[in-house]
Amino acid sequence: MTAQLIDGKAFAASVREKVSTHVAQIAETHGVTPGLAVVLVGEDPASEVYVRSKGKQTVEVGMNSFEYKLSAETSEEALLELIETLNADTSVHGILVQLPLPAHLNESLVINAIDPAKDVDGFHISNVGLLGTGQKSMVPCTPLGCLMMLRDYHGSLSGLNAVVIGRSNIVGKPMAQLLLGDSCTVTIAHSRTKDLPEVVRRADIVVAAVGRPHFVQGDWVKPGATVIDVGINRIPAPEKGLRDDGSVKTRLVGDVDFDAAVSVAGAITPVPGGVGPMTIACLLANTLTACCRAHGFAEPEGLTA
Numbered sequence: 001m002t003a004q005l006i007d008g009k010a011f012a013a014s015v016r017e018k019v020s021t022h023v024a025q026i027a028e029t030h031g032v033t034p035g036l037a038v039v040l041v042g043e044d045p046a047s048e049v050y051v052r053s054k055g056k057q058t059v060e061v062g063m064n065s066f067e068y069k070l071s072a073e074t075s076e077e078a079l080l081e082l083i084e085t086l087n088a089d090t091s092v093h094g095i096l097v098q099l100p101l102p103a104h105l106n107e108s109l110v111i112n113a114i115d116p117a118k119d120v121d122g123f124h125i126s127n128v129g130l131l132g133t134g135q136k137s138m139v140p141c142t143p144l145g146c147l148m149m150l151r152d153y154h155g156s157l158s159g160l161n162a163v164v165i166g167r168s169n170i171v172g173k174p175m176a177q178l179l180l181g182d183s184c185t186v187t188i189a190h191s192r193t194k195d196l197p198e199v200v201r202r203a204d205i206v207v208a209a210v211g212r213p214h215f216v217q218g219d220w221v222k223p224g225a226t227v228i229d230v231g232i233n234r235i236p237a238p239e240k241g242l243r244d245d246g247s248v249k250t251r252l253v254g255d256v257d258f259d260a261a262v263s264v265a266g267a268i269t270p271v272p273g274g275v276g277p278m279t280i281a282c283l284l285a286n287t288l289t290a291c292c293r294a295h296g297f298a299e300p301e302g303l304t305a
């Protein structure tokens, strides 16, 4: 048996299409255009690529994109002042401060300075608390994307055994809360979990978010289970040859040994092309949701938890 591939690239395109349609509709009916402000401090090349991609996709769905690139030496005071300005700006519905921040800046202080209603990352302590108590909140983008794919594949998730491997604040913990909200029986596993293969073997749904290449083995997966691979790991790929500078080329792999798991699972997300593209699509969905909530407009269906 070969698992069905869950095509995150196509799913993300369908989310962007829904967002785009709804954005056009509120612009026509209410004369309002959602706006997303992205703040990047420093010159981390990977962050610059992400921020560029976010800005491009924001504009493509018809929303306003505001980019703020600050030097790596920016003071905490200056960054907090910018956040205050964006909090007060009615044309800005979503604010994202790209992480990681340079070491001299206090990440939680900065994140918690964002108006929770504009916190499209869902990282503000108020949103964490709202999600944890089953109340309406802004939901972190990657787990939201995973939830959308799981709901699409399964219909109802009620009563399914879900194992989330990884306990990060950005993915593992909110993912577990979302699955609990959809009435799964949820186990959060991590690097210290005893008998991890046995724990994973009980799961109808496995969400792998540990950040270790090929960590989840094929024989850990229950036959027919759904495997969501959040990992994005770069490993050497000597088979691809050398770069001009003589260094070995690399390739992206997930946290799951895909080649082994694909013949056991019922459905699986590939890497690349699985969860990855869903993250920015959900950021756009969250910005639209924040705009609708700010103005009291009807929220789009299927784009929130």
Ligand code: GUN
Pocket: 096, 097, 098, 099, 100, 121, 141
């Ligand atoms: N850096 C890497 N991923 C993310 C994300 O989802 N949000 C923010 N703010 N920074 C990131």
